[in-house]
Amino acid sequence: MTTFLAQMSFTWLALFPILNPPAMAPVFLGLTSAVTDRERNRLALLIGVYTALFLTVLLLVGGWILKILGISIPVVAIAGGILLFHSAWHMLNKDPRVSEEEQAEIRSSMENKAFFPLTMPVTAGPGSMAVTLSLVPRGHILEASTLLAFLATACGILLAGATVFVFYRFSGPVIRRMGDTGAATISQISAFVLLAIAVQIVWGGVSDLLVQTFEDPAFAESLKAFATRLR
Numbered sequence: 001m002t003t004f005l006a007q008m009s010f011t012w013l014a015l016f017p018i019l020n021p022p023a024m025a026p027v028f029l030g031l032t033s034a035v036t037d038r039e040r041n042r043l044a045l046l047i048g049v050y051t052a053l054f055l056t057v058l059l060l061v062g063g064w065i066l067k068i069l070g071i072s073i074p075v076v077a078i079a080g081g082i083l084l085f086h087s088a089w090h091m092l093n094k095d096p097r098v099s100e101e102e103q104a105e106i107r108s109s110m111e112n113k114a115f116f117p118l119t120m121p122v123t124a125g126p127g128s129m130a131v132t133l134s135l136v137p138r139g140h141i142l143e144a145s146t147l148l149a150f151l152a153t154a155c156g157i158l159l160a161g162a163t164v165f166v167f168y169r170f171s172g173p174v175i176r177r178m179g180d181t182g183a184a185t186i187s188q189i190s191a192f193v194l195l196a197i198a199v200q201i202v203w204g205g206v207s208d209l210l211v212q213t214f215e216d217p218a219f220a221e222s223l224k225a226f227a228t229r230l231r
Contacts, residue, residue: 003148003152004148004151004152004155005152007149007152007153007156008152008153008155008156008159009156010156011135011152011153011155011156011157011159011160012156012159012160012163014131014135014156015055015128015131015132015156015157015160016160016163018125018127018128018131019051019123019124019128019160019163019164021163021164021166021167021168022167022171023193024122024123024164024167024168025167025168025171025175026171026175026189027122027193028043028044028047028118028122028123028168028171029171029172029175031118031122032110032118034110035110037172039110040172041169043110043114043118043168044165044168044169045165045169046114046115046119047114047118047119047123047164047165047168048161048162048164048165048166048168048169049161049165050114050115050119050120050124050161051119051123051124051160051161051164052157052158052160052161052162053161054115054119054120054124055124055128055129055132055157055160055161056154056157056158058129058132058133059132059133059135059136059150059153059154059157060150062129062132062133072208072209072212074126074204074205074206074208074209074212075205075209078202078205078206078209081121081126081198081199081200081202081203081204081205082198082202085195085198085199085202089195092188092192092195123164126204126205132157135153136153137149137150137153
């Protein structure tokens, strides 16, 4: 039991700073500023559930799926970072005066965005994906100890999803007490932070791809052959 709780706590502690719900809650509020409080609360619940389910499925079969499709985490990072950049740029440049027709359109489409992009990659991005894949228990899948480690890790992921829900659900009233000016300031700062996160995610993905490329023996051989031809 002690080992189970230790593994569950370790998983939660590993994911919490990556998911970073306290810092991402203002970003969530900025992205959902056009919907009602009731709809925002529902989105917070959906994102918490989707985060837990997405990372749990990734824990179980994510590594195999990525290998089958030939997709690496750096590629996922670049794609997610580009999408985040688009969202952040829109937040920074949007007109605060939104027409009723635009509000209705946003409300009708926002729930469809609960998983993508609000859960992945805004909340559970490439960093949390990489951490989750690194937490996959070692050992034979049919061994009792391995199954118990999987269950403990999954419980830690569920706890992380619940933490995301709590921060997303209850941060709104706190930020609103700052008034319209304070909320607008937080929104702009959050948009800028999200923009920086997007650039960092893209750069991290590009850097990882470059490292993988230069460490690839086939690339090294082709580079040597090209250098030989130049002589």
